[in-house]
Amino acid sequence: MFLYYVRLSMLSYKRNPVLSTLMVLAVAVGVGAYMVIFTLNYFMGGDPIPQKSGQLFHLQLDYGNPAIPDTSNQPQMAYVDTLALLDAPFAYAHSASSKFMAVLEPSNPDLSPFFVDGRGNTADFFTMFDVPFEFGGGWDRAADDTQQQVIVLSQDLNLRLFGGENSVGRDVELQGIHFTVVGVLDYWEPAPKFFDENNGAFNRAEEAYIPWSLIVGQQLRRSGNTNCWEPPKDSSFESFLNAECAWIQFWVELPTPDDQQIYADYLASYVAQERAAGRMQIPIEKRLFNVREWMAKREVQPDETRILSALAAMLLAVCLLNTVGLLLSKFLGKAAEIGVRQALGAHKGALFRQHVIEAGFLGAIGGVLGLGVASLGLEGVKILMGGERVNNEWMHLDLTVAAITIALAVISTIIAGLYPIWRACNVNPAIHLKAE
């Protein structure tokens, strides 16, 4: 019966091609536009590390200068606290990291020196964040302590320097310092870049990773945001390190609620001790944020996509209102046919099913076209946003989004069709038989 109704729907489409095509286009445009924005929101508001997002916690401390309200609520951590917390008496995995820039002098004479966007991080960074490796691996905590000159390359940088081959054990010269490659990453571009949203939530991941202790040990050129709420005593590097300046991202992995409680208590006592010493005078209530909480608090989802999702919903509404009107015209135009079918013994239920399937059929075609509209729209957004610094590889239709698009088209067309269908099923057969 279903296939018979689908065939009837196709016949009906052919009989009224202009009206039907208008309807399909309205659905395609409405659903397509909505899905462009849906995709942006789905990824930008999404969970970049779903398997662990409830166990990874970003730390925030009671920073700020009480005299200057704007300085509270610092997202990053100061050096002295980072050292203290890396030394905390727990076995939990934890990661301190910050950005640096360095000149890379390739051993290959065909390549000229270039700047590398790098990250200094402690050993647990790779395991905590499930960073995928193509070759080799990270380093251990001992390498952090002894400032071993080891380096992990991104897939791209490895391609550029070593043609993509296994470069573990090779030498890389950064800022005149020789590093030994211990690992090469697989493709890794989390979006949002949750582990350092403060320096561009959708910026590309760094190209090189080295033990974080080297940033201070070798006084590498730090990049990324630095915020101070007390000026350093003088211009020396030592004073900067000891100053109330935040520039480090600190994460800890706390698998169970008990662990979270233990760590929160520990943080509270640490803060209390610092407060007694005259620091941390602006109390905050919450110091541990899991990935989702942190993304929400930092509002990584841009206003633009949130505004656009409201506008896209209205665009979809207009398209569906249009569809209601067009379906009404179409179904009422079929009054004679419906009259005949009724006279020949079709139940209202059967007529209802037939027209629901007809509406769904139009919706499905609209949905497929809508996929085209959506992918065109996403390509357009990609071009508008530019992909140099910003990671836009996630801007595509995946299977989930494609399935949602078709489902949205079918369901919304059927909903839009309910009233026209009801009207069509309540045609008085006698009148139309007479008119024929």
Next chain:
Amino acid sequence: MTSSLELGPITRALMRNKLGVVLIALQIAFTMTVIVNAIDIIHDRTLKITSPTGMEEDDIFSIRSFGFDSSINAQVLIDEDLDMIRQLPGVVDASRVNAVPASGSGSSSGYAIEPGRRELTVPAAQYSVDEHALNTMGLTLVAGRDFTPEDVRRRTATETRSADQIIVSLALAEEMFPGEGLQAVGRTIYSAEDKPLRIIGIVERLQSPWPNATDWIVERSLMIPDVVIDNSSIYLVRTVPGQRDALMADVEERLAGAGYDRILMNNKSVAQMRTELYRMDTAMARVLYTVIGTLIFITALGIIGLAVFSINKRRKQIGTRRALGATRGGILRYLLVENLLISAAGVLFGAVLTIGFNIFLVRTFDIPRLDWYYAPLGMLVLLLLGQMAALGPAVNASRVAPAQAISPSH
């Protein structure tokens, strides 16, 4: 035809086809809501995108040089580079700066009008410059004087800053000394380290490096003649009009050929910086234009579709009216007035929705409130759009021959 617009009969007839009326009116209402608010957002973004930095933007570019040979004498290198650039024909002036307005990166600090009074702190962008900066940027000095070579203090990164004279933007002067404006020359402000800084000049306008940030007052900035000798330099170059692009390539080539181990990067005109800085705003505006165009198209189609449908249903009726003496103009007017009534209902509801949605946008996001004339103008535009969309079908309908009243088909 005594009542000139036949409002009574038209309204009564419309009430018989409530759904058709509601469908069109709702479409118009939603369309108006989206269009008016989208235009408000576009207007806001455009103001941002076009806001001036205060510089002679068309003729300026910057290039960053990063020396990585530790044997380089940074001071010598900087002087050689700047001398070379300034002597090139077509170059007006060149300066070494720590940051460029609208480039997206720079530094800021807090300043107060009394020492030790942190609660009075006003944040401002800070440009560390030499005596060529004002001329290179092409800023307009409205009070006081420019820096002289004697004002400029050179130091290494680990030495403490000793420069104690500053040029501030008018916006910063007014923020710190309300009502004084240009008279603020000669006054002293205090840095976060409580060091006194004397204002020697005021420029009309100088934007911060990040005028796109919403939480930042974009024109509070100051310049301090403090040159940190370092291997990393940003050179700002102003050329005579029309020579910028040629000199961008020329300067990069000459710097590369000067015989030092260095990386040259970010060779960009201010125009390019602006494009990158405002990319999100430009993208938003373009997306919104697309949304507006699509909506107008779809709503017009909807109006045409339903008009054709309702006219087709009434062919007999129209033929009858024609047979009874109604003129073509009368039929046309009837249908257009009918559309006007539906549209009017739509735009009235639309005005409520528009303002409601705007209140939501203002509260939730950093969107300015609608100016008073936006909603009325939107109503007018949509009424016109409705009339234009209905015109075609209505003209067709007015051509229905009286004979059709008795034709058996339809």
